[in-house]
Amino acid sequence: xxxxxxxxxxxxxxxxxxxxxxxxxxxxxxxxxxxxxxxxxxxxxxxxxxxxxxxxxxxxxxxxxxxxxxxxxxxxxxxxxxxxxxxxxxxxxxxxxxxxxxxxxxxxxxxxxxxxxxxxxxxxxxxxxxxxxxxxxxxxxxxxxxxxxxxxxxxxxxxxxxxxxxxxxxxxxxxxxxxxxxxxxxxxxxxxxxxxxxxxxxxxxxxxxxxxxxxxxxxxxxxxxxxxxxxxxxxxxxxxxxxxxxxxxxxxxxxxxxxxxxxxxxxxxxxxxxxxxxxxxxxxxxxxxxxxxxxxxxxxxxxxxxxxxxxxxxxxxxxxxxxxxxxxxxxxxxxxxxxxxxxxxxxxxxxxxxxxxxxxxxxxxxxxxxxxxxxxxxxxxxxxxxxxxxxxxxxxxxxxxxxxxxxxxxxxxxxxxxxxxxxxxxxxxxxxxxxxxxxxxxxxxxxxxxxxxxxxxxxxxxxxxxxxxxxxxxxxxxxxxxxxxxxxxxxx
Amino acid sequence: xxxxxxxxxxxxxxxxxxxxxxxxxxxxxxxxxxxxxxxxxxxxxxxxxxxxxxxxxxxxxxxxxxxxxxxxxxxxxxxxxxxxxxxxxxxxxxxxxxxxxxxxxxxxxxxxxxxxxxxxxxxxxxxxxxxxxxxxxxxxxxxxxxxxxxxxxxxxxxxxxxxxxxxxxxxxxxxxxxxxxxxxxxxxxxxxxxxxxxxxxxxxxxxxxxxxxxxxxxxxxxxxxxxxxxxxxxxxxxxxxxxxxxxxxxxxxxxxxxxxxxxxxxxxxxxxxxxxxxxxxxxxxxxxxxxxxxxxxxxxxxxxxxxxxxxxxxxxxxxxxxxxxxxxxxxxxxxxxxxxxxxxxxxxxxxxxxxxxxxxxxxxxxxxxxxxxxxxxxxxxxxxxxxxxxxxxxxxxxxxxxxxxxxxxxxxxxxxxxxxxxxxxxxxxxxxxxxxxxxxxxxxxxxxxxxxxxxxxxxxxxxxxxxxxxxxxxxxxxxxxxxxxxxxxxxxxxxxxxxxxx
Numbered sequence: 001x002x003x004x005x006x007x008x009x010x011x012x013x014x015x016x017x018x019x020x021x022x023x024x025x026x027x028x029x030x031x032x033x034x035x036x037x038x039x040x041x042x043x044x045x046x047x048x049x050x051x052x053x054x055x056x057x058x059x060x061x062x063x064x065x066x067x068x069x070x071x072x073x074x075x076x077x078x079x080x081x082x083x084x085x086x087x088x089x090x091x092x093x094x095x096x097x098x099x100x101x102x103x104x105x106x107x108x109x110x111x112x113x114x115x116x117x118x119x120x121x122x123x124x125x126x127x128x129x130x131x132x133x134x135x136x137x138x139x140x141x142x143x144x145x146x147x148x149x150x151x152x153x154x155x156x157x158x159x160x161x162x163x164x165x166x167x168x169x170x171x172x173x174x175x176x177x178x179x180x181x182x183x184x185x186x187x188x189x190x191x192x193x194x195x196x197x198x199x200x201x202x203x204x205x206x207x208x209x210x211x212x213x214x215x216x217x218x219x220x221x222x223x224x225x226x227x228x229x230x231x232x233x234x235x236x237x238x239x240x241x242x243x244x245x246x247x248x249x250x251x252x253x254x255x256x257x258x259x260x261x262x263x264x265x266x267x268x269x270x271x272x273x274x275x276x277x278x279x280x281x282x283x284x285x286x287x288x289x290x291x292x293x294x295x296x297x298x299x300x301x302x303x304x305x306x307x308x309x310x311x312x313x314x315x316x317x318x319x320x321x322x323x324x325x326x327x328x329x330x331x332x333x334x335x336x337x338x339x340x341x342x343x344x345x346x347x348x349x350x351x352x353x354x355x356x357x358x359x360x361x362x363x364x365x366x367x368x369x370x371x372x373x374x375x376x377x378x379x380x381x382x383x384x385x386x387x388x389x390x391x392x393x394x395x396x397x398x399x400x401x402x403x404x405x406x407x408x409x410x411x412x413x414x415x416x417x418x419x420x421x422x423x424x425x426x427x428x429x430x431x432x433x434x435x436x437x438x439x440x441x442x443x444x445x446x447x448x449x450x451x452x453x454x455x456x457x458x459x460x461x462x463x464x465x466x467x468x469x470x471x472x473x474x475x476x477x478x479x480x481x482x483x484x485x486x487x488x489x490x491x492x
Numbered sequence: 493x494x495x496x497x498x499x500x501x502x503x504x505x506x507x508x509x510x511x512x513x514x515x516x517x518x519x520x521x522x523x524x525x526x527x528x529x530x531x532x533x534x535x536x537x538x539x540x541x542x543x544x545x546x547x548x549x550x551x552x553x554x555x556x557x558x559x560x561x562x563x564x565x566x567x568x569x570x571x572x573x574x575x576x577x578x579x580x581x582x583x584x585x586x587x588x589x590x591x592x593x594x595x596x597x598x599x600x601x602x603x604x605x606x607x608x609x610x611x612x613x614x615x616x617x618x619x620x621x622x623x624x625x626x627x628x629x630x631x632x633x634x635x636x637x638x639x640x641x642x643x644x645x646x647x648x649x650x651x652x653x654x655x656x657x658x659x660x661x662x663x664x665x666x667x668x669x670x671x672x673x674x675x676x677x678x679x680x681x682x683x684x685x686x687x688x689x690x691x692x693x694x695x696x697x698x699x700x701x702x703x704x705x706x707x708x709x710x711x712x713x714x715x716x717x718x719x720x721x722x723x724x725x726x727x728x729x730x731x732x733x734x735x736x737x738x739x740x741x742x743x744x745x746x747x748x749x750x751x752x753x754x755x756x757x758x759x760x761x762x763x764x765x766x767x768x769x770x771x772x773x774x775x776x777x778x779x780x781x782x783x784x785x786x787x788x789x790x791x792x793x794x795x796x797x798x799x800x801x802x803x804x805x806x807x808x809x810x811x812x813x814x815x816x817x818x819x820x821x822x823x824x825x826x827x828x829x830x831x832x833x834x835x836x837x838x839x840x841x842x843x844x845x846x847x848x849x850x851x852x853x854x855x856x857x858x859x860x861x862x863x864x865x866x867x868x869x870x871x872x873x874x875x876x877x878x879x880x881x882x883x884x885x886x887x888x889x890x891x892x893x894x895x896x897x898x899x900x901x902x903x904x905x906x907x908x909x910x911x912x913x914x915x916x917x918x919x920x921x922x923x924x925x926x927x928x929x930x931x932x933x934x935x936x937x938x939x940x941x942x943x944x945x946x947x948x949x950x951x952x953x954x955x956x957x958x959x960x961x962x963x964x965x966x967x968x969x970x971x972x973x974x975x976x977x978x979x980x981x982x983x984x985x986x987x988x989x990x991x992x993x994x
Contacts, residue, residue: 386649389675389679390679391645391649391675392641392642392643392645392646393642393645393646398570398571401571401574401687402571404683404687405571405687405690405691408687408688408691409691416684416687417680417684420679420680420683420684421680423679424675424676424679424680427671427672427675427676427679428672431668431671435664435668438656438659439656439659439663439664439667471570472568472570472576473568473570474570474571478570478571478572482572
């Protein structure tokens, strides 16, 4: 019974948890519920991943209704990989949340905060699990609405403003997505992704399909924060509570990218997306512009969270560039970098959160002399930064190597050089923070820092170790990523 | 001794390969002990013992390797087709022997130096030092360019805290130069070169005769070679040399072992390996005779670096800075000797890695000894110091003789074989450079020695020799410099093997 219904549990559990948190109103218990739910989701996902890799894709019919009438869930090697990424990050983050949320959110709002977070989590997981394109939209809205709320709960008034900014742009994006779905439904008469793909195969390049393609990719590009549609992201990450920044930076954009991959490769198909429509060149130009410009802007930032947010825009550029290569190697590199960037950026945001924990803000001055007072926390920043730059023995190096070799296979020398140059830019902006933390004296009168509490330190170090481990042993990450890519390219 | 090359065959007993790993991980254990042992003496003893254990293990490794019992070892395959792989080849043997032996001496020296100068953060110092040695071992035993790159970058990162050890503003600025030049050259050029090599040859493994031989035209060879020689910023080829003088803000033991031996030699060692195992010396020289741009220019760049940095060295009053510029020029000796491509010159290049190591470490030890005993950093203050510190200045003299290339010091042999190689291949530019640079070397070292022994002291300072640990260390390295002149056979033989095997 449970076995057959397994592919639904990872969505149901956080939804139930959210309701419980809202009812119970006790912050410690709410955290506990959130933690238990995340662990349970991770457990379910691990079983799913094992089954998918053993038996192939899993399907689940909601309420026993066969598609196209009912909603169908599908876990294949790509969604399994992303599910694993999101739920593992969630488990790490929720451990971290106990201290971080405890310090940054009003005590009487904390249970609501966890409620919202669980909804956001459920939305992300749902988007990855479902095989119904309208259902994706529903979960997209659930997670987006929850995200607006999470951001708005930041300490400063600017958090409200940036949440509103995101709300407007996010809604535009979601609406575009919905319009695209409408057009697709009009053309195919179904919402099931597998069916749409089948019927589109006959429809060929008709104008409404092309319009649907344009609406959907544009809407998703907004949610992904692909340059130059990134403006909401930098403010949102900068002013959201640290825990929310860390969680969103390592998961939300990744899930949006996952949907993009699904749409490009499964719904419209490789041939239509890259050969009929000129998406490859668009992605190439936008992501290169994003990599260069966002990295340059990051160098001039005075606030570390903002700096990391711009770095995220640049890193999204890497991922989209890899996907835009439209080769199996490129797609592998892109999927791999989704995971590796999540590990690095998660660690970075968490260590910044530890400084915010004491100072309440994340300006560069707050980092001065931090290394003496919190050596272990700053070491997390250093390793996370190394992985972001892509230096050897870190996960970032592996994905950078894969990306470069995929680019070179296409013979695009200039692009490879640009990727390397932007790595140097990453070195510069990471270095700025490191220099402040390690070489500048703590200014007189500044808030005294201490080593972050164990509740924050342990999850941070878990990510640090993951960064190093997946930089040396890549069986899990690279193996799953290349499975997923070869599946999308029509292999097994 | 059997041919070391037998170790390339992989059908030997696999267990023996793990000795390589064990050896490499000895310094890691040292780093761990250095960071956890609280007692000062306990830590110092642990570090010195670790260094000795490492050296013994390297020797053991070599004796197994020379009998042909050491296959290459694959540790993992992080990217399909690209392995983290180790084996012991003659050049790696040279580098590992020198680095591990000098680590023992430097550890003894450091004990005296750090305590007398009341340096802070000694545990951190020793821990990162050991990590740097770990990186050096990884570089020596790397079986392909990919593995070498991993450890190359690791070395930059773990020597950085040593360069910025004092945490002062000066250290911070120097650290920035250090990191930016070394990391950006390696990321921009070296990584590109490795990826390119991989895409052409389908492998990055080091193989006798070169993996690129016959697969790439002369112009592409030239570009790729340039990416390699400038990608290896650690070789300090001009204009990528600025990090080395900057690194002199570090405590003297760091300058001595890392910035005269381990780090900089890792650079020229990499270039040597690239030329011999990636391009193939014979292949490259045939290509150059066809088209000069394939690599004929390298001799000129190295020659220019030798001369220019020697002239800059002349103008430095800070003793460590003068030594640093001298190091830049000496590193280019290795590069130039490699670029001549004659077997004898390549042998000289490999030998110079050893000869210069002993000579230059002696000079740095002496500089640190003067700083410790007399608190003097500048050459203009050294008048008459030879009478107060006879051991130090005697060792300094021997080191200087070696760098200038005068018998009975080891440096003479390098120049001798380099000249032979250059004559054989008719490379007269190299010969002229060697002659001019010898004059310049003499010009920047001999006045120091003259002033130290024959000029009158200003005032009457009250200091004697440096602490005994320092004296022991510099006497040993000075002795080795002469010893190496008497018994160079092992290293010359090792240096000749790979080119003979071609």
